[in-house]
Amino acid sequence: MSAKSENIAQFEKDLASFRAKIANLPNDAWDERWLGHWTLSHLLAHMGGWAKEMTAAIERVKAGQKPTPEGVDYSNSDAWNAKFAATASPGPYALGIFDLRFKEYIEAAKGLPEDIFGKNDDGKLKIGSRLLDGAGIHHIAEHGAEVDKWLASRR
Numbered sequence: 001m002s003a004k005s006e007n008i009a010q011f012e013k014d015l016a017s018f019r020a021k022i023a024n025l026p027n028d029a030w031d032e033r034w035l036g037h038w039t040l041s042h043l044l045a046h047m048g049g050w051a052k053e054m055t056a057a058i059e060r061v062k063a064g065q066k067p068t069p070e071g072v073d074y075s076n077s078d079a080w081n082a083k084f085a086a087t088a089s090p091g092p093y094a095l096g097i098f099d100l101r102f103k104e105y106i107e108a109a110k111g112l113p114e115d116i117f118g119k120n121d122d123g124k125l126k127i128g129s130r131l132l133d134g135a136g137i138h139h140i141a142e143h144g145a146e147v148d149k150w151l152a153s154r155r
Contacts, residue, residue, distance in 0.1 A: 003118030007132045008109055014140045015102055021147050022095065030091040034150045041094035042085040043143060048101035049084025050135035055101070058108040058131055061116070067131060105136065 001009070022040060030040050038046070053074075057067035074080060089097055109132055116128035125133060 002114050003126075004109075004112070004114045004128060007117055007129050007137070008106065011106060011109075011132050011136050011140075014137055014144070015106075018140045018144045018147070019095075019099070021144070021151060025092075027091060029154065030094070032154075034153075035146060038085060039088070040147075041088040041090060043147075044094040044098040045086075045088035046081050046084045047135075047139060047143060048098045049080070049087065050139060051098075051101040051105040053080075054131055054135040055105045055108045058105075058112060061127060061131070062108075062111060067127065 025040070033039055035043055056069075060069065061067050068074065088094055109128070112128045112131075116126050118126055118129060120126055
């Protein structure tokens with residue numbers, strides 16, 4: 001299996017696992033503040049916001065451009081996170097938007113060339129793998145662990 005196929009398969013598997021944890025939650029769970037001042041809707045908007053940004057980055061890479069547009073700085077993640085969380089839709093509707101953002105993200109990645117996945121000779125991830133890792137595979141794992149803790153506390 002190619003590095004691209006492996007990355008996408010891992011991403012899809014992790015995403016399905018994350019989604020399964022929250023798909024059938026009762027309505028009251030959606031309004032519960034549990035991640036600082038965030039609800040599940042805020043978390044999904046945050047994750048979906050990064051997915052949307054990385055989808056655009058993938059499209060720029062496909063066009064032969066840098067992934068980050070000129071003049072944009074992602075280093076202040078707190079400001080970006082707040083911006084994304086502010087777009088949260090209420091309740092389970094947030095899951096539909098999350099699903100759409102991640103579907104677009106994965107579909108965009110599928111259109112990238114094989115040779116930009118995997119690792120460089122120095123062991124660092126190539127751009128295709130980096131674009132799937134940070135806001136995708138790693139992000140899902142990070143927040144999946146937080147969701148697990150929250151769900152355990154609700155029992």
